[in-house]
Amino acid sequence: MPAQITERPKRRKAVDDAAGASAVSAQILQFPSGQAEDPDPATALARIVQSLTRSQSASLGREVAVLSGLVAKEAPLPDAEYPEGIRPRHSERCALKRRGPCCDCDPAFEASVWSAFDKKKIRKTHPTLQAAIKWRRKHLGLAESGHLRAPVKITLAEAAYAWLEKAGAGQILNRSGATYKPSALRTLEADFRLRLIPQLGMHFMSDIERPDLQEFVFRVQGERSASKVHACVNAARVLWRDFDLITGRANMLLINPTKGLRLPAVPLTRDRIATADEAHRLIAALEERDQALWATAMYAGLRCGELRALRVDKIELHLKRIAVEAGWDAYEGEIDPKTESGRRKAVVIELLEELLVKHLEVTGRTGSDLVFGTTADHPFCPSTIHKRAKRCWKEAREREDAEGIIPEGERIKPIGLHDSRHTAVSHWLDAGISMDKVSKYMGHASITITIDRYGHLLPGGEAEAAEVLNEYHARRRRQRALATA
Numbered sequence: 001m002p003a004q005i006t007e008r009p010k011r012r013k014a015v016d017d018a019a020g021a022s023a024v025s026a027q028i029l030q031f032p033s034g035q036a037e038d039p040d041p042a043t044a045l046a047r048i049v050q051s052l053t054r055s056q057s058a059s060l061g062r063e064v065a066v067l068s069g070l071v072a073k074e075a076p077l078p079d080a081e082y083p084e085g086i087r088p089r090h091s092e093r094c095a096l097k098r099r100g101p102c103c104d105c106d107p108a109f110e111a112s113v114w115s116a117f118d119k120k121k122i123r124k125t126h127p128t129l130q131a132a133i134k135w136r137r138k139h140l141g142l143a144e145s146g147h148l149r150a151p152v153k154i155t156l157a158e159a160a161y162a163w164l165e166k167a168g169a170g171q172i173l174n175r176s177g178a179t180y181k182p183s184a185l186r187t188l189e190a191d192f193r194l195r196l197i198p199q200l201g202m203h204f205m206s207d208i209e210r211p212d213l214q215e216f217v218f219r220v221q222g223e224r225s226a227s228k229v230h231a232c233v234n235a236a237r238v239l240w241r242d243f244d245l246i247t248g249r250a251n252m253l254l255i256n257p258t259k260g261l262r263l264p265a266v267p268l269t270r271d272r273i274a275t276a277d278e279a280h281r282l283i284a285a286l287e288e289r290d291q292a293l294w295a296t297a298m299y300a301g302l303r304c305g306e307l308r309a310l311r312v313d314k315i316e317l318h319l320k321r322i323a324v325e326a327g328w329d330a331y332e333g334e335i336d337p338k339t340e341s342g343r344r345k346a347v348v349i350e351l352l353e354e355l356l357v358k359h360l361e362v363t364g365r366t367g368s369d370l371v372f373g374t375t376a377d378h379p380f381c382p383s384t385i386h387k388r389a390k391r392c393w394k395e396a397r398e399r400e401d402a403e404g405i406i407p408e409g410e411r412i413k414p415i416g417l418h419d420s421r422h423t424a425v426s427h428w429l430d431a432g433i434s435m436d437k438v439s440k441y442m443g444h445a446s447i448t449i450t451i452d453r454y455g456h457l458l459p460g461g462e463a464e465a466a467e468v469l470n471e472y473h474a475r476r477r478r479q480r481a482l483a484t485a
Contacts, residue, residue, distance in 0.1 A: 086111050086132050089125060111136040113143055118150040147255060149206065154247065156208065157201035159239050160192040162246045172245050176339065176445060182332040191235035195220060205243065210257040217261055226264040233258060272419040273426045274298070281412055283355075285396035286389055292352075292359035293372045293385065296322075297417050300346040301424035301442055303327065304417045308379035309334050310371045312360065317353055322346040324443065328379050342443040382417065390414050425454050 052060060082088065087110055090096050094105035109132035112123045122139065126132040142148040166172045167188075170179045180188075199216055200208060213236065220229050237258045244250045274282060279298045283291050296302055302310065305327035314323040324344050329335045337343055348356070359371070369376035393414050400411045415423070421442075428438050439450035 082109075082129075083133060083136075085113065085136050086129070111139075113139040113148065115143065115148050115150055117146070117148065120150065122148065122150050151204060151206040152247070154205055155202055156205055156239065157197045159205055159243065159246050160197060160201070163239055163242060164189055164192070166245065172242050178340065181338065182329045182335065186331070187231070188235050188238065191232050195232045196236060205239070208257055210260060213257050214261055217263060221264055226266045229264055230266060233261060233263060271422040272413075272415050274415055274420075274423045275410070276427060276430075278410065278412065279423055279427075280351075281396070282393065282415060285392050285412065287392060288362070289359075290385060290388060290392075292355040293380070294389065294417075294420060295352050295355045296372075297420035298423050299349050299352040299427075301421045301428075302346060303338070303421060303443075304382055305329065305335075306337070306342075307372055307417070308370075308382075311368050312365050312371055313367055315348075315356060315360075315371065317348060317356065320348045320353070322348055337443065339443065339445045341440075341445045344440060344443045346441060386416065422454075429454065 049057065049060075088103075088107035089110050090103060090107045091105040094103055094107070096103050108125050108127055109129050110123055110125045111132040112121045113136060114120075115122050124132075124135055126135060139148055163172065164185065167180050168185060172180075174180055174184075196216075199219065200212065203212070213233075217229055217233065220232055224232075237256075239246070240256045240258055283295050283298065286294060293307060296307060296310075297304075300322055302322070302324060306324050308328035309326040310322070310324075311326075314325060316323060322345070324337065324342065324346055327335050327337050327342070356371075360366075365371060365376060370379055373379045374381070393412050397412045400406050425438060425442060428441065429435075433441075435450060436447055438454070439447040442450060444450045
């Protein structure tokens with residue numbers, strides 16, 4: 001049986017207590033002899049503690065606390081015992097650096113992986129051993145799949161500014177293989193400067209991962225609209241897509257973190273489309289100097305920039321068409337059309353022809369003069385045109401409300417120049433013009449764009465489809481009856 005713990009002795013006299021406090025070593029009770037039964041560790045430790053004075057017990061507690069802290073701290077292993085590809089990095093004041101017997105610092109850990117593409121080791125230092133092991137395991141998988149690349153010491157801000165410079169010089173082209181329009185470059189520059197660079201500009205491109213961009217998306221989503229979130233992500237995409245053109249080296253970033261991001265849905269907005277009758281009343285309500293301009297937008301489908309750049313010699317009334325060959329940028333002036341397909345021939349109907357002839361007679365413009373410019377050489381200001389039109393339409397709406405002849409849902413409502421382009425498409429489709437011709441008249445790069453954008457405007461044709469299906473099922477029934485007869 002284990003020996004019983006003896007009762008704690010009663011408090012001694014003050015003199016004995018002082019004498020015991022000055023003792024250098026503790027008085028340890030005698031353990032049983034070898035012939036006696038050995039006590040358990042708890043009993044032995046209790047006997048030792050009971051033999052100590054109060055001050056000795058306090059000193060022992062402090063020493064135990066120090067020892068516990070040293071035991072709790074992970075003792076560094078010898079360098080040879082670390083996993084392959086991982087080594088500790090000791091501080092300059094470490095005992096090992098001074099030829100000491102052991103490490104007395106809190107070392108960092110360097111992980112390394114061989115890159116066959118770069119023909120060198122890729123290294124990264126981590127604060128803990130577990131982080132270094134995790135990093136090495138991940139990059140070993142990339143090395144086996146051939147996707148491992150050495151870190152590129154180019155920050156996102158540096159890449160953005162270099163991309164803008166090269167795109168502005170025409171060295172980087174868009175997905176269609178054409179140079180970027182000045183308006184597109186200004187939009188991308190604003191997204192770089194106001195969104196991407198303040199949040200990710202100081203990070204190296206090779207260090208930015210999908211979680212970093214996803215956090216950026218959530219942050220922008222809380223401040224801006226869904227369409228702006230998509231615009232910022234598109235700005236980031238061009239940097240990773242054209243990174244080889246920015247640096248002049250291929251295959252430096254095989255992992256594109258812009259793929260697979262969770263983006264908010266852009267709410268669908270209904271286009272403002274005027275009926276044929278409303279379009280006629282909208283044009284008639286305008287001042288005479290503005291009627292031909294708005295008629296060209298509603299009947300020929302020209303863009304705002306194309307209207308600003310339209311010259312008299314491009315109007316071919318004898319051929320019932322307008323040759324669209326240029327656009328106008330607010331900062332760059334006259335530029336090429338939005339796409340190569342933007343060079344096209346727009347249709348001129350009789351309503352438009354009458355207004356154009358009248359407009360040219362009043363203004364006296366000829367040759368290479370601007371048709372709708374403030375002067376023969378200076379284009380019109382879109383905001384001024386819209387203000388004048390809204391004022392006229394407001395007065396016309398008040399007259400229609402006072403007369404009460406036209407149903408309230410069909411009365412005049414303001415419309416913009418771009419919505420006038422949608423109106424032209426609606427009229428063409430309603431008149432039965434095929435989708436491929438509509439795409440040509442609109443100047444779209446592909447008929448797919450026209451179908452995706454305006455397919456919902458096609459006439460229904462449900463009755464015709466139902467009749468075709470009825471004939472199909474009737475024919476199948478007759479064939480089955482003949483087969484069973």
